Amino acid sequence: MVLDSKFFDRCAEKVAYDLIGSRLNWRSGDKSYSRIITETEAYTGPDDLASHAAKGRTKRNEPMFGPPGIFYVYFVYGAHWMLNIVTGPVEFPAAVLIRGIAGIQGPGRVTKALSINGNLNRKLVTKKTGVWFSKPSGPMKHKVSRSSRVGIAYAGPIGSMRPYRFTLDLK
DNA sequence: ACGATGATGAAC
DNA sequence: TTCATCATCGTA
Numbered sequence: 001m002v003l004d005s006k007f008f009d010r011c012a013e014k015v016a017y018d019l020i021g022s023r024l025n026w027r028s029g030d031k032s033y034s035r036i037i038t039e040t041e042a043y044t045g046p047d048d049l050a051s052h053a054a055k056g057r058t059k060r061n062e063p064m065f066g067p068p069g070i071f072y073v074y075f076v077y078g079a080h081w082m083l084n085i086v087t088g089p090v091e092f093p094a095a096v097l098i099r100g101i102a103g104i105q106g107p108g109r110v111t112k113a114l115s116i117n118g119n120l121n122r123k124l125v126t127k128k129t130g131v132w133f134s135k136p137s138g139p140m141k142h143k144v145s146r147s148s149r150v151g152i153a154y155a156g157p158i159g160s161m162r163p164y165r166f167t168l169d170l171k
Numbered sequence: 172a173c174g175a176t177g178a179t180g181a182a183c
Numbered sequence: 184t185t186c187a188t189c190a191t192c193g194t195a
Contacts, residue, residue, distance in 0.1 A: 041190070050190070060179060077191045078176025084190085097190060108191050151190055 003133040005069035008125070009088030013164060016042035016096040020166050021142045022135040024101050025127075026114050034134070039100030041149050042164040043084070046093055049159030050152040053093030063122050064093035071131070073111075073121040080108030081117050085125055085133075099150070099165075143169035 003022065008015055017040075025034045043051035043064075052061040052074075063072040068088035072095045075081055084095040099107045111117070116131065123129045146163040153160060 043190075052190080055180075058180070074190090075178060076189055078178070078189090080191050082190060099190085106192070149190070154189080 001135060001137050002127060003125070003135060005067065005124075007133075008068035008085060010068075012042035012044045012087040012094040012096050015085075015087045016040040016164065016166050017144060018135075019096060019098075019133065020144045020168050021140045022133055024098065024110075025132050025134055027127075027130045028115070035101040035103065036168070037098065037101050037133075038168040039098075039105070040166045041097040041099055042087075042166075043095050043097065044162075044164065048094075048155075048162070048164075050149055050155035050162070050164075051093070051095075054155075057093070061093060064095050065091055066122065069125050071120045071123050071125060071129075073116065073118055075118065081111040082107050083111050083114075083116055083120075100167075145169045 019037050019040050022037050023034045024037050046053050053064050057065055060074055063070060064086055066086055067090045068086055070086050072084040072086050073081055083098045087094045097107060098110055101110055104110050104113050125132055145167045147165045148160055148163055149165045
């Protein structure tokens with residue numbers, strides 16, 4: 001089943017957890033591709049010191065304040081595009097970063113593999129857009145691990161501590 | 172372990 | 184307009 005705005009209209013932490021084991025789908029030309037999501041991170045609101053939203057509303061983070069189910073794509077380190085999906089509720093700045101899918105580890109590598117760039121920013125997550133998420137309707141049998149987030153030392157010891165990184169546990 | 176690389180946000 | 188910083192990655 002394709003994940004719609006309703007799925008993303010929940011807190012980022014839950015969405016990030018549920019996305020593990022779900023599928024990231026994309027279209028390239030006339031072909032479609034699909035891979036299991038293996039790593040995500042939640043950025044949970046204005047009080048989350050690791051989040052861009054901790055600085056308030058800016059031109060860059062504007063999409064985070066938008067409706068759940070739109071993409072937040074931004075450029076870092078002069079080299080890499082980061083793929084995020086905004087979570088609910090509307091006007092509450094939160095999002096989930098896609099850090100890895102099967103066979104591709106690292107947020108910059110994911111966007112590179114999918115040829116994702118700023119063009120996707122603010123777009124709604126639908127099949128029509130060309131990048132979407134899906135999940136089997138039955139129960140999934142996998143284990144999810146939690147840990148602290150990567151590359152956010154600027155958030156300080158307290159902000160960095162939150163276990164908002166989710167990974168698929170290979171048994 | 173470290174430099175590349177350019178947009179971003181805050182300061183001046 | 185300048186400056187430090189950055190939700191990273193490839194190379195060493």
